[in-house]
Amino acid sequence: MSKYYYELTLKPDANYELFLDLVNAITTDAIEELDGILIIRSEEELDDLMFGIKEFIKALNTKCQITYEKKENIDWIKQYQQSVKAVEVGNFYIRPSWEEKKDGKIDIIINPALSFGSGHHETTSSCIEAIDEFVTTNKTVLDVGTGSGILAIAAAKKGCIVDICDTDEVCVIDTKANFELNGVTFNDSWIGSTNKTAKKYDVVIANIVADVLVMIASDLKKCLNENGILIISGILDKHINRVLSKFNDLEQIKLIHKNEWMSVVFKNKKEF
């Protein structure tokens, strides 16, 4: 990308369409039309084009305001990358690949993409906090609604055997790429939800919205081993009682409240 670009602006008093036809005919550069104004931008100088237009104005015997400027190009990708910062949650350090890892922390790399889960949202960071506190090595874990895979990766980094699922195919694809990026592996993955498995897990995590949690509550519970841990999140505090009522047969061991978002950790006392 060049450091500069050139911008030629034409504001004809009349014959706008003729100017538009002319510009279209004599340049392949980007042309923006803005309320009777034509803006041509190029990384190459536009002096020749401007000369041609001036000759055209003379031939037409008309008037047209012309401005010609050299402007600084902005590296939008770099600027965007600089706006994406690493985030520290408990023993975890979640960062984009262009930031350095932090000594003494469990490193997770997540680059911004379409799938939800960079670690910045309250619901994700609350789940990471819960994984940090309640998930120990060698546990079997199901991450329901894996998104970017961030929670499953956190569990895998703690030495767990991890399965992932999401109703959105793109997320399952992104998650696989993110596992590779983080040098960890998962055991099984599928497109869909908890109703597609008959397996039972030591830990089930679901950061999904309240309505979906209510809808799949019994499926989530069916996936739990006796003494298994269930971490749910994505609940706006105004919906918490409605969600809790679906899980009142579990023992509530932690409630995390960050801004308006709530997450809950339960322990299963019996097998469903």
Ligand SMILES: C[S@@+](CC[C@H](N)C(=O)[O-])C[C@H]1O[C@@H](n2cnc3c(N)ncnc32)[C@H](O)[C@@H]1O
């Ligand atoms: C808020 S994102 C959570 C992403 C990531 N786990 C995190 O904590 O940042 C919710 C994800 O759940 C998925 N999802 C929605 N309904 C679902 C369902 N019934 N079963 C499984 N996944 C679902 C969405 O596609 C989305 O990727």
